[in-house]
Amino acid sequence: MAKDPPSISPSALHPFGGPDVLHALIDTVPDAMVVIDTSGNILSFSTGAELMFGYSEAEVLGENVSLLMPSPDRERHDGYLRQYMETGKRRVIGIGRVTTARARDGATFPIDLSVGEVNLADKRLFAGFIRDLTDSRQTEQQLHSLQAELAHVSRISSMGTLATSIAHELNQPLTAIANYVEGAQDLLDEPSAHNIDQVRYALRESADEALRAGQIVQRLREFIARGETTRTFASISKLVNEATALALINGDARGVEFEQALSDEEDKVLVDPVQIQQVLVNLIRNAVEAMSESTIKRLFISSHLNSDGMMVVTVSDSGPGLDEHVAERLFHPFVSTKASGMGLGLSIAHTIINAHDGKIWAEPSPMGGTQFHFSLVTQRTLPDDD
Structure with a gap:
């Protein structure tokens, strides 16, 4: 998130020699800068803004700044501004946020927006400083690819560890169940009273081992879900x-x-x-x-x-x-x-x-x-x- 823009006082503008010189200085800023009045009408549109949004300054002067926003901000912007003027309650002004903007061709792109309030004589203005988060697209893509690769490796590693744990934990009860069932099958070849009692014993033990296996799975599930988060x-x-x-x-x-x-x-x-x-x-x-x-x-x-x-x-x-x-x-x-x-x-x-x-x-x-x-x-x- 970009830092809040510095406040601008009227006295700081006089040494620059007037609005033309001031606009020339603004145009040296690589990011976009848009100045609006209390009605949301655009008063200044920097060269950086022209490059970012695809409009020339002449096309947008006097237009409502919502022109640069996707829905629903486009429809709600004037209400946000009016609420701030009436109540002083800030949503973006002096705070900044990551949001989205809309270019001339209708494309929506992510931006980092900071808004500063400017008082010039009897006029109250707002200056928006906008950084296109896709400007560092190649770096972001490389970072995203690296993060995705690390996440992939982490998931594979976690699944491997989990699979190993499950195999180790379940091996004993499953082996015992297999042995009891095979033994019971052999005993049924000679269904004497003694052997039938042994078959019943084997089946009881098999059931106990199956329950034990279920408890192991439940314990692992509880272990995985144990990490409580703060809400x-x-x-x-x-x-x-x-x-x-x-x-x-x-x-x-x-x-x-x-x-x-x-x-x-x-x-x-x-x-x-x-x-x-x-x-x-x-x-x-x-x-x-x-x-x-x-x-x-x-x-x-x-x-x-x-x-x-x-x-x-x-x-x-x-x-x-x-x-x-x-x-x-x-x-x-x-x-x-x-x-x-x-x-x-x-x-x-x-x-x-x-x-x-x-x-x-x-x-x-x-x-x-x-x-x-x-x-x-x-x-x-x-x-x-x-």
């Missing part, structure tokens, strides 16, 4: 915005029309933020990859409260949809819709959401592809303290 109330809109930026950071979503419709009724969910972002990034990347060959590419993320007070988040795409045979086992480990996939992403997402006392499921999307839903606990879901 806190977090903004679902913030989680979605940051996860979207992370998912789109390698530029694969060029040409994808992206929209959001997040709940105004409730925003806070009780989660481990990093884990829920992992789920969101996985679902968004899956959606983008599913639409790689589609003529129409639409990604839609929404949230709403269900009748139980749970927050339901939906990631929907316009891809080809799921094969019905894959859909039946979609959240099982090693089931993948990708030729090179390991089939662990959705299984991990399933584990995370279940651990958050929620549910995750998939169904056909109204746009023709697939939509994934998952539910999360909100304040309304929790019992009263009374």
Whole structure:
């Protein structure tokens, strides 16, 4: 996250010799800088902004800055600005955040946005400093590839260790069961009263060993699930915005029309933020990859409260949809819709959401592809303290 931009005082501008000189200085900044008034109208659009968004300054002067935003920020921006002017409550100003922007060609890309407030004489202005997170695309892709490779090695190593542990633990009871069953089979060749008693004994011991094997599996499952995470109330809109930026950071979503419709009724969910972002990034990347060959590419993320007070988040795409045979086992480990996939992403997402006392499921999307839903606990879901 970029540091907050420094405050700008009127006296600091006088030595530069007027607005033309000031604009020339602004144009030396490699990142984009956009200055707006209290109505959201663009007053200045730097050379860096022209290169980033594809508009010339002449085209955007006097236009509302929401022109540079995807939905739903495009429709809500004036309301955010008006709320700040009336209440002083900050959402971005002086805080900064990772979010998404919209270029002239309709492409959505991740940005790091910081906004500073400027008071010039009797005018109140806002200066936005924007860094395109895809500028370091090659480095990010190399880092992402390295992280993916390390994660792959880690998963293989973990599965190998787990498989070794299971084999070692289960070997004794399974061997005992095999021996008892073989012995019982031999005894039945001569079904005397004594031998029948021995067969009953062997079957009882086999049952005991089978129960022991089940207890071993249960103990291993408890060991794997033992790591409790610290949950806190977090903004679902913030989680979605940051996860979207992370998912789109390698530029694969060029040409994808992206929209959001997040709940105004409730925003806070009780989660481990990093884990829920992992789920969101996985679902968004899956959606983008599913639409790689589609003529129409639409990604839609929404949230709403269900009748139980749970927050339901939906990631929907316009891809080809799921094969019905894959859909039946979609959240099982090693089931993948990708030729090179390991089939662990959705299984991990399933584990995370279940651990958050929620549910995750998939169904056909109204746009023709697939939509994934998952539910999360909100304040309304929790019992009263009374």
